[in-house]
Amino acid sequence: MSEDRVAVATGGCQCGAVRYALYVTPQKAHVCHCRMCQRATGGLFAALAGAPKADVAWTRGSPAVFRSSNLATRQFCRDCGTPLGFAYDLPEARAYVTIGSLDHPERVPVLMQYGVESQLPWVTFNEHVPTEETAADPKVAAFFAGLRSLQG
Numbered sequence: 001m002s003e004d005r006v007a008v009a010t011g012g013c014q015c016g017a018v019r020y021a022l023y024v025t026p027q028k029a030h031v032c033h034c035r036m037c038q039r040a041t042g043g044l045f046a047a048l049a050g051a052p053k054a055d056v057a058w059t060r061g062s063p064a065v066f067r068s069s070n071l072a073t074r075q076f077c078r079d080c081g082t083p084l085g086f087a088y089d090l091p092e093a094r095a096y097v098t099i100g101s102l103d104h105p106e107r108v109p110v111l112m113q114y115g116v117e118s119q120l121p122w123v124t125f126n127e128h129v130p131t132e133e134t135a136a137d138p139k140v141a142a143f144f145a146g147l148r149s150l151q152g
């Protein structure tokens with residue numbers, strides 16, 4: 001299991017009940033401006049960085065899970081509410097953690113912005129990084145075509 005592996009990045013929730021570790025350098029750091037990420041974080045966008053699912057472990061406690069759509073779940077601390085993670089169901093998909101919950105978020109600069117169709121017009125942010133609308137890439141459009149939000 002994970003005990004003999006060396007964590008490259010660690011993080012956790014605000015109250016400390018849930019902690020996690022990434023055993024590879026955080027990948028695909030991005031923000032997502034979509035309405036589901038806005039709602040899930042209560043923020044203006046979600047900031048996420050990922051790793052292969054086998055390279056992420058919950059090392060203290062376990063998060064509560066909300067199925068935000070038929071394709072993905074979101075993890076958060078049931079005690080303090082900190083949004084901690086996001087993952088598509090596909091086994092080959094990365095598991096993402098919220099950059100703000102990392103112990104060293106300054107080491108994980110955002111490289112991409114997604115969901116810009118829902119970006120709030122007064123949010124100007126990291127304008128030098130590439131942007132992409134949700135499912136703009138034809139390769140993933142078919143995947144998102146099946147998306148059914150379970151957001152209330």
Ligand SMILES: [Zn+2]
Nearest residue numbers: 013015077080
């Ligand atoms: Zn907590």
Ligand SMILES: [Zn+2]
Nearest residue numbers: 032034037115
């Ligand atoms: Zn999103």
